[in-house]
Amino acid sequence: MTAAMLASLFxxxxxxxxxxxxxxxxxxxxxxxIVYKAIRNDSMQRFPIGVLTLWVTIVMGLVAVGGGLWVLxxxxx
Amino acid sequence: xxxxxxxxxxxxxxxxxLSWLVPGLGHILLGxxxxxxxxxxxxxxxxxxxxxxGSVQGTVAPHYRKLWFVAQLGTGGNTxxxxxxxxxxxxxxAKSSKPVLVSHWMSAEVGVHYTGVAxxxxxxxxxxxxxxxxxxxxxxxxxxxxxxxxx
Numbered sequence: 001m002t003a004a005m006l007a008s009l010f011x012x013x014x015x016x017x018x019x020x021x022x023x024x025x026x027x028x029x030x031x032x033x034i035v036y037k038a039i040r041n042d043s044m045q046r047f048p049i050g051v052l053t054l055w056v057t058i059v060m061g062l063v064a065v066g067g068g069l070w071v072l073x074x075x076x077x
Numbered sequence: 078x079x080x081x082x083x084x085x086x087x088x089x090x091x092x093x094x095l096s097w098l099v100p101g102l103g104h105i106l107l108g109x110x111x112x113x114x115x116x117x118x119x120x121x122x123x124x125x126x127x128x129x130x131g132s133v134q135g136t137v138a139p140h141y142r143k144l145w146f147v148a149q150l151g152t153g154g155n156t157x158x159x160x161x162x163x164x165x166x167x168x169x170x171a172k173s174s175k176p177v178l179v180s181h182w183m184s185a186e187v188g189v190h191y192t193g194v195a196x197x198x199x200x201x202x203x204x205x206x207x208x209x210x211x212x213x214x215x216x217x218x219x220x221x222x223x224x225x226x227x228x
Contacts, residue, residue: 007162007166009129010125010128010129010132010133010159010162011132011133011134011162011166012132013130013131013132013135013184013185013188014129014130014131014184015184016130016183016184016187018183021183021186021187024130024187024191027123027126028123028190028191028194031119031120031122031123031194031195031198032194032198034115034119035115035116035119035120035198035201035202036201038112038115038116038119039112039116039201039202039205044111044112047115
């Protein structure tokens with residue numbers, strides 16, 4: 001019963017809207033920041049602040065690239 | 078279980094294989110427990126969140142999404158478990174080269190991105206674990222000593 005319920009969690013897809021899809025970028029970027037900093041940092045003391053900084057940098061970079069491409073698309077099309 | 082007991086020719090590939098099978102396990106067995114646990118939890122959570130978002134039929138589909146499956150294979154044990162679940166749930170779609178219409182394309186795309194990125198992140202973890210194993214560390218020390226002019 002529990003196994004069937006657990007399996008159904010992975011066999012039934014979620015319904016996503018376009019806006020939700022963009023917000024799902026945030027946890028993915030957080031995963032990248034955590035793993036990168038876990039590998040690169042020799043000390044785990046500065047790990048949380050390093051992760052936060054990298055996460056914000058990645059998200060801001062993606063927003064900047066996306067915004068730039070959107071403006072370019074608006075100008076050219 | 079300590080990996081230090083193994084000869085160097087076995088240790089590096091063994092660390093790589095264990096890291097591939099279970100993300101972060103190589104680090105844990107080398108003594109980097111916190112680092113290994115952080116990588117393990119993050120990569121496994123990312124992979125299975127992706128599968129939950131896009132469903133296993135739409136996400137882990139080696140015949141339909143060949144290149145993404147190669148990226149997903151970076152997580153080793155997780156991908157094999159997800160593919161086994163796909164085969165158990167829907168064996169005909171697991172071997173089909175056509176898209177599986179069990180989910181909205183947007184959910185499947187997000188799920189594929191999550192699982193693919195998890196696999197590629199685990200490649201970094203595998204390489205880092207192999208670089209931290211004793212033979213490589215000894216080689217690094219020797220190179221640093223040589224570059225400083227020590228014998």
